[in-house]
Amino acid sequence: MGDKTYAYLIADKLEYRSINGSNPVMWDIKGYIGKDLGKFWFKSHGEAVPTESQAHMEFQGLYSRAISPYLDVTGGLRYDLAYEHGNKSRGFATVGLQGKAPYFIHFESGIYVSEAGNISADLEAEYDLLFTQRLIGQPIFETSIALQDVPEWGVGSGFNNIGLGFRLRYEFVREFAPYIGINWERQLGETADMARAGGGHISNFSMLGGVRMWF
Numbered sequence: 001m002g003d004k005t006y007a008y009l010i011a012d013k014l015e016y017r018s019i020n021g022s023n024p025v026m027w028d029i030k031g032y033i034g035k036d037l038g039k040f041w042f043k044s045h046g047e048a049v050p051t052e053s054q055a056h057m058e059f060q061g062l063y064s065r066a067i068s069p070y071l072d073v074t075g076g077l078r079y080d081l082a083y084e085h086g087n088k089s090r091g092f093a094t095v096g097l098q099g100k101a102p103y104f105i106h107f108e109s110g111i112y113v114s115e116a117g118n119i120s121a122d123l124e125a126e127y128d129l130l131f132t133q134r135l136i137g138q139p140i141f142e143t144s145i146a147l148q149d150v151p152e153w154g155v156g157s158g159f160n161n162i163g164l165g166f167r168l169r170y171e172f173v174r175e176f177a178p179y180i181g182i183n184w185e186r187q188l189g190e191t192a193d194m195a196r197a198g199g200g201h202i203s204n205f206s207m208l209g210g211v212r213m214w215f
Helices: 189-197
Strands: 006-018 025-034 038-049 054-068 071-083 087-101 105-114 119-126 135-146 158-170 176-187 203-214
Touching (some): 006 176, 071 105, 176 189
Antiparallel strands (some): 054 071, 071 087, 105 119, 176 203
């Protein structure tokens, strides 16, 4: 059985948010093809505000290798695109860890080195809290850090942001689950200073609704 090839695709988050009147659409989609020990991954996440022609998108192509039953090491490339007052892009090499921590906390983390030599890292962790076999709550924690200032991307050195969220989904079937939730994000340190200087918001709270699907 260890030589069988598997394929998987999930829209972990596909949602509409209400944030300071901008109402973005946000997504987090990922998939893989491979065997038990080694897999090739595609990941994309970002958000877009169609009414304002703004979008921030991230794409990753990764290879993962299992180093324990619940932990994979990953490596590959990342590419960012942004459409807001002009288009811009940047590329990274990346290594990271993903899997399940103790108490079945699912996490994904990465360290990134950009084509300009800038170093950053991020972490996302979430936990499924079963109220019933179909009704599931999911608290989420996110943060990121950078070693250098990258003002053209609004990134300062130090801790950049923190995000806390909670989604409540109902699995009509395992492959399809609409959800509602809340999300709070705050920029930190020099990143917050850059946002203030540009007249942007450093903190926002949003209500959200969406659907989780996998194939």
